[in-house]
Amino acid sequence: MTNRERKVTSTGTPPWKSPVALSLLLHLVIVLVAVTGWTWSSPSHEPPPRSISARLISQQPEPSPVVDTRDQPDRDQQRRAEQERQRIEEERRKAEEARRQAEAQAREVERRKAEEERKRQEALAREREAKAKEAARQKAEAEAKERARQKAEEERKRQEDARKKAEEERRRKEEQARREREEAERRKAEAERKRLEAERRLREQQLEALAEEARRAEEAEALRQQQAAAAKAREAQMLSESEKYQALIRERLSAAWYPPSSATEEMTARLQITLLPTGELADVRLVSGSGNAAFDNSALSAVRSLNRYPVPDDRETFERYFRQFTIEFNPRRLR
Amino acid sequence: MNLSVQTKAFALLATLGLIAGCSSNQTMDDGAYDSASDVAAIDQSGGSTVYGGSDDGGVSAETLTEEERMAAEQAALREITTFYFDFDTSEIKPEARDVLVAHARYLAEHPNQRVRLEGHADERGTKEYNLALGERRAKAVQRFLIVNGASRGQIETVSYGEEKPAVMGSTESAWAQNRRVELVFE
Amino acid sequence: MTYRTWMTFPRAAAAILAACLVLVAPARAELLIRITEGADAAIPISVVPFAEQGALPPGDKVSRIVRDDLTMSGEFRPLPPEKMLSLPSRREDVFFRDWRLLGQRYVLVGELSRQADRVTARYELFDVNQEKRILGESAAASVNNLRTLAHHISDKVYEAITGVPGAFSTKLAYVTVDNANGKPRYRLQVSDVDGKRARIRLESREPILSPAWSPDGKALAYVSFETGKPVVFVHELATGKRTKVADFPGLNSAPAWSPDGKALLLTLSKDGNAEIYRMELASGALKKLTNHWAIDTEATYDATGEGIFFTSDRSGGPQIYYMERIGAEPRRITFGSRYNARPRPDGTGDYVYYVHQRDSAFHIARTNLKTGDETILTRTQSDESPSVSPNGRMLIYATKQGENSVLTVISADGGAAYSLPASEGDVREPAWGPIVQ
Structure with a gap:
């Protein structure tokens, strides 16, 4: 507000950039104020408009250089003319000056009076303006307030919406997460259940298997015992069978063995013999000799002399006892 | 052991003069036993009377003088020149004693008479042992003769063992006749 | 029948078969049979009449003397020659199967050859069951001393079989x-x-x-x-x-x-x-x-x-x-x-x-x-x-x-x-x- 007033008061020193615009604006404002003020104030306040017109003239010369530029070809002359004209001008102006000073003094009194009037008017205007301004300000302020309120309201609403939206989103997400979690949990539970079920089943199967195994073991044991008994019986049978054939072999070999006259009871020859199931001799090997070649030879010859060894028909007994065995020649009772 | 028992037993019997007719153990002959029996035989010479004193002798005694009867008896005894032994013994049998005494007396009465005692064995057992056994039999007879009057110089012994059997054959009878000592007067 | 099959069976194959049988045979307690008594009989031996090269003096044949020697020992039982299926005088002609069938344990074959007043005997003794030659020698003697030669052979045969020096030359x-x-x-x-x-x-x-x-x-x-x-x-x-x-x-x-x-x-x-x-x-x-x-x-x-x-x-x-x-x-x-x-x-x-x-x-x-x-x-x-x-x-x-x-x-x-x-x-x-x- 204050800035505006100051502008008005410093008319004498306005910026030289746009003096016309400024002067016009100022005059417009003065007129406007005068008219306005006039209507509702006393007629004593008439003079101020003249002074305003004067001022307008004095301000006219300044755009002249534009015209000068058209007379340039004849400069000296022009310059002396000018100088003369300037001196006439000077004297005229001095006369003018003296008359103006008189007028100024008159006008000064006038002006002071107008001034006062104007000041008073201005104060009034200013007061009105302030009042209007205040009203406008108040109005703007109210409006601003309202706007701000609305804006805040909007903002609040927006925020509320956003919040709600976020909340909604959060809830949705939460719901989804929950669902997912629940789903996962459900699946997990299902898996666990299945696992447990599987484990249970496995355990059951294992138990069953164990039971089965135990049962089988029991059966196997029974069978084994049965077989062992049978095997024992078989063994006994094989043994007795074996002994029978051992005796036969012993008898045959005793009859076939001619101990040499150099034989002594200290001499022993061991032969390992291998038979075919037919009783035929497949191989004979002197495992340990007596140290007497004739004695060893007599044993080898005896073993080889049997065309067929008496062996059991039973293959198992044969394999067990007679496939390969050792014969020891050791005279105990020399003639 | 047997030896000492026998020796003692015999010594006892000899001392008591109870031997006549006693047939000693034939299987238990050995050197010591032979010697003892020879010695005992001398003591028994009187006992031969008991042996000879049979009924027959008593009957003939009446027909002959005592000397004639004795001489005839001795000559008859001396007809026997072979003396027999049991298996593996050199013991003079009791029945041989009178005869051998008769021979001994004859030799004593005829100092120039020489006699060879040939000892024999049967074929059983070993030749060398039988040779020694024959010799022992001959020497048993030799000792008996000497003890009963003959002198050592009159008697020669030889053993043929089983080499010169009197009887061929392998029977008990042949063996018994081959186990002998023969007196050969030259 | 089986016996013949076995005897003609290639030895290598038999050995391989035997080895295989040994390999596949299951582990088992090995049977031991003790033979403490031998045959109460003399050893069967065949003294084949020796072949003769050149005229030999009449009288007992060398192989006959050997046979009698071995018989006298009480340890041998020579086969009478008339029971022999063949009369080989060299190894190539000895068919072990035949001698085996005759129950023979040993076969003595040989040949006498005369050069001037010397007679050389070449002789070989075979173990029939083992089909193995256990003696192969030659010896010589004057033609009037064939008994000495024969007893020498008896000694060698006896020693080869019994392990004890013969006493037939004593x-x-x-x-x-x-x-x-x-x-x-x-x-x-x-x-x-x-x-x-x-x-x-x-x-x-x-x-x-x-x-x-x-x-x-x-x-x-x-x-x-x-x-x-x-x-x-x-x-x-x-x-x-x-x-x-x-x-x-x-x-x-x-x-x-x-x-x-x-x-x-x-x-x-x-x-x-x-x-x-x-x-x-x-x-x-x-x-x-x-x-x-x-x-x-x-x-x-x-x-x-x-x-x-x-x-x-x-x-x-x-x-x-x-x-x-x-x-x-x-x-x-x-x-x-x-x-x-x-x-x-x-x-x-x-x-x-x-x-x-x-x-x-x-x-x-x-x-x-x-x-x-x-x-x-x-x-x-x-x-x-x-x-x-x-x-x-x-x-x-x-x-x-x-x-x-x-x-x-x-x-x-x-x-x-x-x-x-x-x-x-x-x-x-x-x-x-x-x-x-």
Whole structure:
């Protein structure tokens, strides 16, 4: 507000950039104020408009250089003319000056009076303006307030919406997460259940298997015992069978063995013999000799002399006892 | 052991003069036993009377003088020149004693008479042992003769063992006749 | 059938088969069969008549002599040639299968070839069951000495099979008694072990006893009654030179050589009783070894040459005593019966053989010096004069056959007996000579 007033008061020193615009604006404002003020104030306040017109003239010369530029070809002359004209001008102006000073003094009194009037008017205007301004300000302020309120309201609403939206989103997400979690949990539970079920089943199967195994073991044991008994019986049978054939072999070999006259009871020859199931001799090997070649030879010859060894028909007994065995020649009772 | 028992037993019997007719153990002959029996035989010479004193002798005694009867008896005894032994013994049998005494007396009465005692064995057992056994039999007879009057110089012994059997054959009878000592007067 | 199949089965294949069988056979407790007794029979052997190159003198064939030798040992049972399926003389012609079928254990084949007065024998001995040659040699002798050649082959065959040197090339001394015309004629003879090639070394009207071989086989000591009483002579066989070594009063008997041949053991009764003396042959020096009132006789050196065995009746009847060394107290060896006499130890020091009375019979028995076990070896009765072969495997003794005395050879363990062919009259007092290289 204050800035505006100051502008008005410093008319004498306005910026030289746009003096016309400024002067016009100022005059417009003065007129406007005068008219306005006039209507509702006393007629004593008439003079101020003249002074305003004067001022307008004095301000006219300044755009002249534009015209000068058209007379340039004849400069000296022009310059002396000018100088003369300037001196006439000077004297005229001095006369003018003296008359103006008189007028100024008159006008000064006038002006002071107008001034006062104007000041008073201005104060009034200013007061009105302030009042209007205040009203406008108040109005703007109210409006601003309202706007701000609305804006805040909007903002609040927006925020509320956003919040709600976020909340909604959060809830949705939460719901989804929950669902997912629940789903996962459900699946997990299902898996666990299945696992447990599987484990249970496995355990059951294992138990069953164990039971089965135990049962089988029991059966196997029974069978084994049965077989062992049978095997024992078989063994006994094989043994007795074996002994029978051992005796036969012993008898045959005793009859076939001619101990040499150099034989002594200290001499022993061991032969390992291998038979075919037919009783035929497949191989004979002197495992340990007596140290007497004739004695060893007599044993080898005896073993080889049997065309067929008496062996059991039973293959198992044969394999067990007679496939390969050792014969020891050791005279105990020399003639 | 047997030896000492026998020796003692015999010594006892000899001392008591109870031997006549006693047939000693034939299987238990050995050197010591032979010697003892020879010695005992001398003591028994009187006992031969008991042996000879049979009924027959008593009957003939009446027909002959005592000397004639004795001489005839001795000559008859001396007809026997072979003396027999049991298996593996050199013991003079009791029945041989009178005869051998008769021979001994004859030799004593005829100092120039020489006699060879040939000892024999049967074929059983070993030749060398039988040779020694024959010799022992001959020497048993030799000792008996000497003890009963003959002198050592009159008697020669030889053993043929089983080499010169009197009887061929392998029977008990042949063996018994081959186990002998023969007196050969030259 | 199967047998033939097996026999023709390629050996390599059989070996592979056997190896496979061994490999696939399951583990099992190995059976052990003990054979503690052998056949109580002689070993079957075929002595195939030898092929002959060049004319040979008539008489027994070499293979025949070998057969008889082996038979005499009591350890062999030769197959009569007429039972042989083939008569091979070389290995290529020996078909083991055939001999196996005949139950033969060994086959001896050979060939004699004559060059001038020499005959060479090439011979091979096969083990039939093992189809293996166990002897292959050649030997030569003069054409008049085919028996020597034959006995040599017998020795080699015997040794190859039994592991003991043969004693078929040794000599026998014995006494024969010919009672023709009631006048006995005593002959000291020396022959081959089979009684062949006998030669009279001494003939006498009086008994001849106890021939004893010198260790080198060159001389005999014996008892002769030719002077009317027993006197000991030493008789050199090569020259016929006789030496009266003991002619003392009484007995001069039972000569036995010391192992070195330098002394004789004698039984003398010059001091009244039969005692054993040792006489040094070079000097005639006597050493009295026994001094006992009993009969001590029939002394013989033991295997070591240190101790002596002898007969003594110091216990009541004749028994075998052993004096470990000269001067040692005699130890009684025999207890089995009341009559055991004439000890003859074998060369091993394991046994002493002697005449043994059992009941009324006289047998040859032996006692194992280590165990004291006594075995009666003969089944005949009236057995006398045992003499052990130098290889210790055979025993010859005299026994009765009807009225006559004959010589019989048995294996030293009492196996089969083989009577030597008797000449007319008695054959007695056998003495088995040493092995002379």
